[in-house]
Amino acid sequence: MSLTRRDFLKYSAVTAAGASGMPVFQSAMAMGKKREKVVSYVPTFCEICFWNCGAIAKVEDGKVVKLDGNAASPTSRGKLCARGNAGMGSLYDPDRLKHPMLNTGKRGEPKWKKVSWDEALGFIAGKMNKIKETYGPEAVAMISHGTGDSFWRYLFKAYGSPNTAAPSFAQCRGPRDIGYLLTFGDGPGSPEQIDMAKSKFIVLIGSHLGENAHNSQVQDFVEGIAKGAKLAVVDPRFSTAAGKATWWLPIKPGTDMALLLAWINIIVNEELYDKEYINKYAIGLKELKKEIKFYTPEWAAKETEISANTIVETAKEMARYKPSVVIHPGRHTTWYGDDTQRARAMAILTALLGSWGREGGYFFPTKASGFPKYPGLPEMSEPQKSKLSGDWPYALNATTTAVRIATITGKPYPVKGWIAYGCNIMKAIPNQKETIEAIKNLDLMVAVDILPFEYTQWADVVLPECTYLERYDDLKVGRGKTLSVTIRQPVVQPMYESKPSWWITRELGVKMGLEAYFPWTDIEDYLKKRLEPKGVRLEDLKVKGTISYPETSAPFITAHNKPEFDTPSGKIELYSKQLKEKGFDPVPKYKKHDAPTEGQFRLLYGRSPVHTFSRTVNNQWLLELYKENELWLNANRAKAMGLKNGEYVVLINQDGVKSNKIKLKVTERIREDCVYMVHGFGHNSKDTKKAFGKGVDDQSLITRYAIDPLMGGTGMRVNFVKILRGA
Amino acid sequence: MPRYGMVIDQKRCIGCMACVVACKRENDVPEEHYRTRVVEMVEGTFPKLRMELRPELCNHCENAPCVYNCPTGASYKSKDGIVLVDNKKCVGCKACMAACPYDARFVDPRNGAAHKCTLCEHLIKDGKEPACVTTCISKARIFGDFNDPQSPVSRILAERHVRTLIPEAGTKPAVYYIGLELLT
Numbered sequence: 001m002s003l004t005r006r007d008f009l010k011y012s013a014v015t016a017a018g019a020s021g022m023p024v025f026q027s028a029m030a031m032g033k034k035r036e037k038v039v040s041y042v043p044t045f046c047e048i049c050f051w052n053c054g055a056i057a058k059v060e061d062g063k064v065v066k067l068d069g070n071a072a073s074p075t076s077r078g079k080l081c082a083r084g085n086a087g088m089g090s091l092y093d094p095d096r097l098k099h100p101m102l103n104t105g106k107r108g109e110p111k112w113k114k115v116s117w118d119e120a121l122g123f124i125a126g127k128m129n130k131i132k133e134t135y136g137p138e139a140v141a142m143i144s145h146g147t148g149d150s151f152w153r154y155l156f157k158a159y160g161s162p163n164t165a166a167p168s169f170a171q172c173r174g175p176r177d178i179g180y181l182l183t184f185g186d187g188p189g190s191p192e193q194i195d196m197a198k199s200k201f202i203v204l205i206g207s208h209l210g211e212n213a214h215n216s217q218v219q220d221f222v223e224g225i226a227k228g229a230k231l232a233v234v235d236p237r238f239s240t241a242a243g244k245a246t247w248w249l250p251i252k253p254g255t256d257m258a259l260l261l262a263w264i265n266i267i268v269n270e271e272l273y274d275k276e277y278i279n280k281y282a283i284g285l286k287e288l289k290k291e292i293k294f295y296t297p298e299w300a301a302k303e304t305e306i307s308a309n310t311i312v313e314t315a316k317e318m319a320r321y322k323p324s325v326v327i328h329p330g331r332h333t334t335w336y337g338d339d340t341q342r343a344r345a346m347a348i349l350t351a352l353l354g355s356w357g358r359e360g361g362y363f364f365p366t367k368a369s370g371f372p373k374y375p376g377l378p379e380m381s382e383p384q385k386s387k388l389s390g391d392w393p394y395a396l397n398a399t400t401t402a403v404r405i406a407t408i409t410g411k412p413y414p415v416k417g418w419i420a421y422g423c424n425i426m427k428a429i430p431n432q433k434e435t436i437e438a439i440k441n442l443d444l445m446v447a448v449d450i451l452p453f454e455y456t457q458w459a460d461v462v463l464p465e466c467t468y469l470e471r472y473d474d475l476k477v478g479r480g481k482t483l484s485v486t487i488r489q490p491v492v493q494p495m496y497e498s499k500p501s502w503w504i505t506r507e508l509g510v511k512m513g514l515e516a517y518f519p520w521t522d523i524e525d526y527l528k529k530r531l532e533p534k535g536v537r538l539e540d541l542k543v544k545g546t547i548s549y550p551e552t553s554a555p556f557i558t559a560h561n562k563p564e565f566d567t568p569s570g571k572i573e574l575y576s577k578q579l580k581e582k583g584f585d586p587v588p589k590y591k592k593h594d595a596p597t598e599g600q601f602r603l604l605y606g607r608s609p610v611h612t613f614s615r616t617v618n619n620q621w622l623l624e625l626y627k628e629n630e631l632w633l634n635a636n637r638a639k640a641m642g643l644k645n646g647e648y649v650v651l652i653n654q655d656g657v658k659s660n661k662i663k664l665k666v667t668e669r670i671r672e673d674c675v676y677m678v679h680g681f682g683h684n685s686k687d688t689k690k691a692f693g694k695g696v697d698d699q700s701l702i703t704r705y706a707i708d709p710l711m712g713g714t715g716m717r718v719n720f721v722k723i724l725r726g727a
Numbered sequence: 728m729p730r731y732g733m734v735i736d737q738k739r740c741i742g743c744m745a746c747v748v749a750c751k752r753e754n755d756v757p758e759e760h761y762r763t764r765v766v767e768m769v770e771g772t773f774p775k776l777r778m779e780l781r782p783e784l785c786n787h788c789e790n791a792p793c794v795y796n797c798p799t800g801a802s803y804k805s806k807d808g809i810v811l812v813d814n815k816k817c818v819g820c821k822a823c824m825a826a827c828p829y830d831a832r833f834v835d836p837r838n839g840a841a842h843k844c845t846l847c848e849h850l851i852k853d854g855k856e857p858a859c860v861t862t863c864i865s866k867a868r869i870f871g872d873f874n875d876p877q878s879p880v881s882r883i884l885a886e887r888h889v890r891t892l893i894p895e896a897g898t899k900p901a902v903y904y905i906g907l908e909l910l911t
Binding site: 065066067069078079080081082083084085086088209210211213215218219221222223225226238240241242243244248250609620621622624625634635636667668669670671 | 741772774778858861864
């Protein structure tokens with residue numbers, strides 16, 4: 001028997017009416033009638049990636065049904081990417097961490113016991129206080145990613161440990177931030193302070209914008225191209241961006257520095273640089289000229305396998321459009337170990353083109369301040385600089401690399417506790433064996449996340465955080481062209497027993513006797529006090545989502561807006577005396593990197609526009625769009641090896657590490673000497689059921705890394721793989 | 728009467744798939760099915776390559792074969808030129824799917840009826856744009872009324888070279904493309 005919807009309604013009405021004694025007819029009418037849904041629209045900002053786009057959630061009867069961009073937000077401008085559109089996939093993921101858990105088994109082979117928040121936090125507080133007594137507070141380190149980490153960083157300050165590290169530095173942006181800092185006295189910013197919508201010439205070096213869907217930046221990029229900007233894409237792979245390019249330069253991997261130095265050589269020697277700008281704002285042109293004289297286009301052509309003609313043509317073209325040129329600084333720049341120097345070369349090129357502080361080039365972020373810290377906080381007990389910066393003078397703070405070394409070796413001092421927040425360290429940091437070795441030395445390992453990713457399996461305690469749609473966080477203070485402030489607020493009530501970080505850190509702080517550092521009564525009190533000095537009412541911000549201050553904008557050099565360079569000389573440093581004094585090359589030099597041998601390919605990796613690292617692979621709305629990563633293999637090489645598109649293969653790296661099976665994408669879109677895959681797949685935590693076992697974990701093959709001696713970054717494009725058939 | 732439709736600028740499309748997800752969430756499209764997609768086409772051999780990224784959806788044709796071939800009258804055209812399906816009349820015979828040259832339809836496994844793009848007519852009624860257009864990061868999708876000479880789509884048709892997909896089918900689509908070159 002099949003029931004129609006109408007029949008079903010009648011039937012259920014009869015049953016219900018029978019129980020309540022109400023007249024059947026009326027009840028059936030009432031139930032058959034469509035009830036008006038309660039709909040609300042709540043602004044917040046996205047956390048599916050770090051771009052943190054302002055979003056508006058449509059909530060229907062207490063359920064998030066749609067997410068849209070907030071037009072007031074500088075990072076979304078009313079639009080969301082695929083991932084932002086799929087944000088509710090995290091919220092309603094059935095695999096979510098639902099309650100605090102203690103591991104009664106072994107690390108890596110956990111047996112979970114559900115515990116109360118009180119017990120979980122009591123356990124952590126006890127262990128942290130004991131570590132502090134025995135080894136000092138610096139023996140607890142944090143590795144984190146995401147907006148919620150601001151409260152965790154604060155807790156660490158209160159506790160007294162300076163050791164808060166993030167893969168976003170040593171495994172990602174660090175080299176380029178330092179390279180630009182050394183040259184201009186300031187980093188390129190995040191979001192990058194680039195004015196691509198008005199650029200006339202854009203250069204991407206390994207950056208695959210579009211595949212890497214940084215919302216407002218992609219908007220600007222497309223706008224620039226649509227208005228006629230020329231585009232040079234330097235990439236061994238024909239990326240989506242390369243598909244839009246005027247010049248695709250399929251460079252031999254590992255030789256980007258040769259191309260940059262040749263471009264500098266041409267622009268300096270042919271006097272194509274912005275003379276007035278350089279005379280006024282830069283030092284070291286003479287030394288630069290001397291250092292780069294060897295790097296001719298003919299020499300670079302041999303290294304890069306890009307013709308000398310193309311090198312000359314692109315150099316002349318970019319000079320023609322100066323200063324409205326963006327040499328994109330890149331983002332994930334930990335490639336070969338000399339990455340800070342490569343970023344220096346990019347910064348020097350930017351300076352020669354006069355693009356720093358110019359329309360269509362780099363803009364200055366607003367200098368306006370506002371939204372100071374919560375007032376009247378006690379002095380922090382945090383000691384000075386972290387010693388976990390290795391011997392790398394520009395590590396600035398603790399790095400993940402040094403935290404791991406200290407945990408393994410006990411040098412320069414023991415590290416006995418880790419708190420990993422929102423960061424799947426198994427996928428983010430190279431050489432997983434080393435990470436496991438470090439974890440085995442710990443007295444305490446805590447994981448805080450929304451999903452049971454790999455690293456949570458190595459924890460003693462797992463704390464379930466709310467997703468971004470269920471929580472308040474600290475204010476998002478934007479320093480782009482204009483100052484802005486954006487709120488994150490709960491769109492729906494937290495599911496399960498999940499809690500926001502502001503609550504978790506405060507409770508943990510109180511349990512460790514640090515209540516003086518947490519004087520706020522609740523998060524709204526905290527936010528109100530931070531908004532007060534600027535005269536912003538929390539109630540208004542909760543309605544608008546973002547408030548911007550356009551009057552704070554001064555993006556370009558004018559007669560009244562003189563640039564400031566926070567370098568030792570107060571000028572742009574084409575030649576870096578401070579590098580020279582520390583024993584490094586004052587002008588970047590070319591160094592040959594190892595190349596793959598016969599039968600090997602260099603392993604390259606990157607992004608899919610529908611995934612953020614490894615963290616969205618379990619999101620059903622995104623997984624269905626890209627279910628497993630594929631291995632891009634050059635069509636000629638595939639033919640010679642008898643390999644077919646769609647076939648599954650296994651990879652083995654130079655250290656004998658074998659991968660799971662991966663599907664081949666045989667394509668003309670990549671050079672013969674490298675293979676490529678999207679990062680973040682190959683999940684081996686069975687508790688992330690949808691992601692489990694799909695594709696290959698690039699990081700499992702990245703057993704080798706090249707440390708950047710300037711800042712401790714781990715260059716990860718130094719691994720070679722062979723393809724094994726018959727998977 | 729309006730004649731709603733879209734112009735798609737392939738030169739702007741960056742293949743981010745925001746439109747695909749926005750469509751699915753706005754319209755509760757069943758798992759593994761899509762009302763819109765982005766097709767990636769590459770031509771040439773290394774290193775001389777060309778690529779087009781083509782967002783595709785129902786073309787809301789003036790001469791809509793899906794409507795003519797529907798035996799029950801479930802597929803119909805609204806007064807605004809939008810091709811729609813009346814679920815109550817649909818028997819799931821798939822004649823429309825066979826007739827559509829654009830592969831723009833599927834059967835919804837939840838109710839057995841043909842399912843397709845509605846141009847988000849529920850949003851248009853409220854003065855909004857279709858979800859794929861609103862979210863399009865690269866502004867590659869432009870929505871409007873072709874019967875209004877002032878609308879952005881009419882102006883593009885007047886000023887730029889546009890093409891339609893499979894014009895030889897004689898369907899007279901309401902979806903036009905800028906930068907359509909690789910006709911595979």
